[in-house]
Amino acid sequence: MRDRLKLILFPAVIFVFVLFALMLGVYFYNSMPIFHREGLDIYLKNIWNAAEEAEKEYYGILAAIWGSIYTSLVALIIALPLATAYSIFVVDYSPKKLKNILIILSDVMAGLPTIIYGIWGVFVLAPLLRRYIMQPLHDHFSFIPFFSYPPLSGFSYFSAGVLLGIMVTPFASAIIREAYQMIPFTYREAAYSLGTTRLEATKILLGYIRPAIYSGTILAFGRAVGETAAVSLIIGNTFNLTLALFAPGYTISSLIANQFGNAFIYSYMTSALFAAGLALFIIGLAVNILGIHMLRRWERNVKL
Secondary structure, three states, rough: HHHHHHHHHHHHHHHHHHHHHHHHHHHHHHHHHHHHHHHHHHHEEEEEEOOOOHHHOOEEEEEHHHHHHHHHHHHHHHHHHHHHHHHHHHHHOOOOOHHHHHHHHHHHHHHHOOHHOOOHHHHHHHHHHHHHHHHHHHHHHHHOHHHHHOOOOOOOOOHHHHOOOOOOOOHHHHHHHHHHOOOHHHHHHHHHHOOOOHHHHHHHHHHOHHHHHHHHHHHHHHHHHHHOOHHHHOOOOOOOOOOOOOOOOOOOOHHHHHHHHHHHHHHOOHHHHHHHHHHHHHHHHHHHHHHHHHHHHHHHHHHH
């Protein structure tokens, strides 16, 4: 019976693998013209020169790669403590009647269409950040490179990172919460039997699920680095390569979303955007594989 079930399910596995390979092949194939013309400069230069004459076209997406990584790191700095604190509160401190409500609320936030976050970010989050955080920091600490750029509109790496942090917090929280709930009850009893306070016991238990926290963080990073709609609305969409948090920028996904509509006019822009998509594909794949590997390894250790 088991062998028969494997035989029935195997075509679905093959289909998913073939679909994945075809997607990767499409990106490679459509990226070849720009690779033949510019080589790895497409990933090492910060230039976007679209011209009607093919000889004058030149593309480099380094600023977009930097923007994707930079905003995702800002998001993780915000999301990791929020997700961890939320998970601990839900499991250990929230009343039973409130616990299910908080879990459902977190799951609903994780499943909301990202465009909703984007619109909220444009009309609410960015103005608030500019007025109460970005402008004061620039006024008093502009000598620090991170705060040196004047926040003219509020659309910046910082705003995009904060919005991404809010968006991925429910996603990371779900992973951390599940891991925290899986801790054997005997471990909790052992911690309290040593005379630890509730806070000290929580610290001990968090140390036990540290790999799961890392994997949740990495998977949240993979989610953040590929976000498109919300980031496109709030990041400013400018080719900047800077550490200044309040400067507008680009991410790979926002670059593709903004430029693909008119890419057919130019000889090499479509290929350049496919090369950008290929970079995002590889980054996201590597990050997610690493996160899933760490999570599975921790789960095996828990079962042992």
